[in-house]
Amino acid sequence: GENVEQHPSTLSVQEGDSAVIKCTYSDSASNYFPWYKQELGKRPQLIIDIRSNVGEKKDQRIAVTLNKTAKHFSLHITETQPEDSAVYFCAASLLAGNMLTFGGGTRLMVKP
Amino acid sequence: GAVVSQHPSWVICKSGTSVKIECRSLDFQATTMFWYRQFPKQSLMLMATSNEGSKATYEQGVEKDKFLINHASLTLSTLTVTSAHPEDSSFYICSASPSFNQETQYFGPGTRLLVL
Numbered sequence: 001g002e003n004v005e006q007h008p009s010t011l012s013v014q015e016g017d018s019a020v021i022k023c024t025y026s027d028s029a030s031n032y033f034p035w036y037k038q039e040l041g042k043r044p045q046l047i048i049d050i051r052s053n054v055g056e057k058k059d060q061r062i063a064v065t066l067n068k069t070a071k072h073f074s075l076h077i078t079e080t081q082p083e084d085s086a087v088y089f090c091a092a093s094l095l096a097g098n099m100l101t102f103g104g105g106t107r108l109m110v111k112p
Numbered sequence: 113g114a115v116v117s118q119h120p121s122w123v124i125c126k127s128g129t130s131v132k133i134e135c136r137s138l139d140f141q142a143t144t145m146f147w148y149r150q151f152p153k154q155s156l157m158l159m160a161t162s163n164e165g166s167k168a169t170y171e172q173g174v175e176k177d178k179f180l181i182n183h184a185s186l187t188l189s190t191l192t193v194t195s196a197h198p199e200d201s202s203f204y205i206c207s208a209s210p211s212f213n214q215e216t217q218y219f220g221p222g223t224r225l226l227v228l
Contacts, residue, residue, distance in 0.1 A: 100146075
């Protein structure tokens with residue numbers, strides 16, 4: 001089955017700096033790669049996703065890149081703000097409505 | 113937007129008792145629902161895939177006789193933790209994929225279970 005590795009497990013940045021989180025996956029059949037933000041005790045919130053026919057996608061301060069050949073994808077957050085502090089999870093699946101395999105998570109701390 | 117609810121939001125029970133958690137899609141029909149479990153400071157792990165009108169598909173290592181899943185309608189799936197033990201204490205989250213658009217899924221708010 002699919003295996004998703006995520007790095008780093010914790011990331012501390014100064015407000016205004018950029019943050020990058022990286023994930024690798026094992027199953028070349030995976031086509032859908034979402035990123036979720038989870039605050040303590042809450043449900044995961046989809047912040048951005050990318051499909052295998054696209055190499056990069058951007059939404060304001062958030063961008064995701066995908067290298068399907070190398071089987072890795074990354075989340076980039078620019079101009080970080082304290083409210084960006086949370087746990088971020090990458091995931092992979094065959095389709096957006098299929099079961100998700102999650103990475104281990106990254107705890108992002110943005111220092112004011 | 114599509115809404116998925118879970119009930120209860122939290123539950124405390126004694127060891128050995130059974131607990132039922134409901135996952136409802138409020139404004140759409142969901143052929144498929146997923147049940148995930150999240151231990152403190154860990155990731156979400158898929159427990160099972162619940163399909164309306166058929167038996168659930170369990171992931172390796174998840175006991176189907178302990179975690180009973182019923183998806184009797186297109187808007188409701190239930191997870192029953194039978195004979196709960198302290199090691200079953202966790203955050204249980206469901207997600208639902210709309211029948212009209214299987215290109216997406218929506219998460220419920222989660223149920224926190226504490227077994228004493």
